[in-house]
Amino acid sequence: MKENQHIDTKRLVLASQSPRRKDLLEEAGVLIDIIPSHADEILPEGVDPASCAKELARLKSRDVAAAHPDRWVLGADTIVVVGEAILGKPESGDDARRMLGALSGRAHQVCTGFCLINTSLEREICEVVTTDVTFKTLSPAEINWYIETGEPFDKAGAYGIQGKGASLVREINGSYTNVVGLPICEVVVHLKAIDLVEFR
């Protein structure tokens, strides 16, 4: 039992159902156990978009950390910000059409908040990273084609830069993995400091 506990402390709990976050962490050599959060993702009021992403990440991480006080838990949240609007995941095809229309031919920001929590150690490390992305101008036919691929539906802003959505993106400035859902460079700096990355 003691031996298992030792192994557990070397494994990160990922409080996320996102396959992208899992892949990014595993490729970086992080051992993970996946325990998705069921916290309600309600945007906090009166705070800027970047802080929203950080607070939602904190909410997800705390939700799972409460049940696993002896483990390091990582939660994350990605939002797309265009003008004054914050875009989460589309609820329908029409919602995806509205979001892609708003992004067409414009620059926007992708903010990913992440939060590492260890309840027993009373430690909480939360950050947010922002990436600038510019879309080409999309025709109605292109928007329809992209919605029909099904790709928009589990992604903030209704697109995935790592998939067919790559052809919609004209320019990116900042962390690519941040757009995909987790700024792996920044996260690994912290994971290394708490001894949760192998071979480094």
Ligand SMILES: Cc1cn([C@H]2C[C@H](O)[C@@H](COP(=O)(O)OP(=O)(O)OP(=O)(O)O)O2)c(=O)[nH]c1=O
């Ligand atoms: C902009 C963009 C977002 N996304 C994804 C990353 C996130 O998984 C998702 C935003 O939703 P999130 O609420 O951040 O995450 P999630 O619901 O997928 O998972 P969980 O809450 O369990 O952690 O959008 C891409 O995969 N590619 C992109 O280019």
